[in-house]
Amino acid sequence: MRTHLVAVFTLTSSMALAQAAEPQQPGSSDTTTPTAESTATPAEPTADERLTNAEGKIASLEEQNVETKNDLSALKKLKISGYVQGRYQYQEPLDDTGTGGFSKFTVRRGRLKTTYTTDWAQLMLQIDAASESGVTLRDAEATLFFPGTHQLMGLTVGQMKWPFGYEGPQSSSDREMPERSRVIRAFLPDERDRGAKLFGKFLKNKINIGVGVFDGNGIFNQNSVGLDNDKEKDVIGRAGFDLKWLSGGVSGWYGHSLGRKATDTYRVAYDRNRIGLDAQLYLDVLPFGATAIKGEYINGTTYSKSAGQQKVEQLGVPASGWYGLVVQNLGLKDAVAVRYDYFDPESGRENLATPEGKPGPNNSIGTLDVALLHYFSENLKATLSYELPMTAAPGTAEDPHDNLLTFQLQARY
Numbered sequence: 001m002r003t004h005l006v007a008v009f010t011l012t013s014s015m016a017l018a019q020a021a022e023p024q025q026p027g028s029s030d031t032t033t034p035t036a037e038s039t040a041t042p043a044e045p046t047a048d049e050r051l052t053n054a055e056g057k058i059a060s061l062e063e064q065n066v067e068t069k070n071d072l073s074a075l076k077k078l079k080i081s082g083y084v085q086g087r088y089q090y091q092e093p094l095d096d097t098g099t100g101g102f103s104k105f106t107v108r109r110g111r112l113k114t115t116y117t118t119d120w121a122q123l124m125l126q127i128d129a130a131s132e133s134g135v136t137l138r139d140a141e142a143t144l145f146f147p148g149t150h151q152l153m154g155l156t157v158g159q160m161k162w163p164f165g166y167e168g169p170q171s172s173s174d175r176e177m178p179e180r181s182r183v184i185r186a187f188l189p190d191e192r193d194r195g196a197k198l199f200g201k202f203l204k205n206k207i208n209i210g211v212g213v214f215d216g217n218g219i220f221n222q223n224s225v226g227l228d229n230d231k232e233k234d235v236i237g238r239a240g241f242d243l244k245w246l247s248g249g250v251s252g253w254y255g256h257s258l259g260r261k262a263t264d265t266y267r268v269a270y271d272r273n274r275i276g277l278d279a280q281l282y283l284d285v286l287p288f289g290a291t292a293i294k295g296e297y298i299n300g301t302t303y304s305k306s307a308g309q310q311k312v313e314q315l316g317v318p319a320s321g322w323y324g325l326v327v328q329n330l331g332l333k334d335a336v337a338v339r340y341d342y343f344d345p346e347s348g349r350e351n352l353a354t355p356e357g358k359p360g361p362n363n364s365i366g367t368l369d370v371a372l373l374h375y376f377s378e379n380l381k382a383t384l385s386y387e388l389p390m391t392a393a394p395g396t397a398e399d400p401h402d403n404l405l406t407f408q409l410q411a412r413y
Helices: 002-021 047-077 182-187
Strands: 078-091 102-117 121-128 136-145 153-161 192-202 207-214 234-242 246-254 256-259 268-271 273-283 291-307 310-330 334-344 365-377 380-391 404-412
Touching: 047 078, 182 291, 182 310, 182 334, 256 310, 268 291, 268 310
Parallel strands: none
Antiparallel strands: 078 102, 078 404, 102 121, 121 136, 136 153, 153 192, 192 207, 207 234, 234 246, 246 273, 256 268, 273 291, 291 310, 310 334, 334 365, 365 380, 380 404
16 A cells, blocks of 8 residues: 555656646746837947047047146156265364364255246255254245246346355265365355346357356355345356366456454445356276366455354455365276365465464365265265365474264265
């Protein structure tokens, strides 16, 4: 009996499965008829519609491209640069008692410069964030290029470098020695002033001229910081030439400084003038690198002595000085530089000795400076300099032991 029931159940299940597997016949009640909406095919856009859409997309891309070009054009006019000079310096004690001298780390310069140039105008702003008196303004120039001169002629108004000589206007980031020569520091303290300057280049840049009127006091003249100490202006200019392998120029400065010495009852307008000659010769005859020979001479009246960042004018005092510099490249990344500069802070007066057996304060000074330079790249330069000042010491006076070792690492962008 049990065997029959299993057989009947098996047969019934097989028939049910076979019925489920059979395809449904058309017209049966279980068949679903597709609607017109589900079977309708979207209409294809016409050729005109496709062309219109493509033209719209192209117009949109062109508009975005114009905006991008405008943005890039504005960025091309803006240039941001700067450099940092980190130093270690050691100066030996001034005498056998151990007096004076130092060993210190400093940040000599930390400059940030922005320049925005168009076809007819230029703005230049430079600050120094490493100054002893905090962040200070170095340059603030507004320049108008004369139309039709292709930026070769123009007018600059603001705070700028004096157009005098070679080493004064040269950037500190390009100079081989850590500091400018003594004669330049005396006659061009901080190299800058407020004024207006006309400039021009002629004969395919072979001739260059810059001349302007300035307050004349510089930017750190004691008791005159940011002010002119008289109503007169100083006229300063340089006419130079540049043949690529040889360049040079003649500079002049005419003006006055109003002040009073200890012997004066009232303030006196003292002459403040200079005349300068400079030349630079570039050779490439040695097998291991190029050679540069540079020199400059300045003679004038009323210069500045440094007292920290303050500059004290030596009213009516005649002075003169010069320097000679040789730079020899050793391959593409190394160079050696030797400079000798001489400064007489009181021309026409004999060097003296004090009763204490020391050189007089206004004795002439000759300084020999030797520097080794290594360029890791165009952005990083190391300088190791040893400076030997030699103060004139007549009689039994002794030259102070003030030799100075400087290691400087300069990074810029």
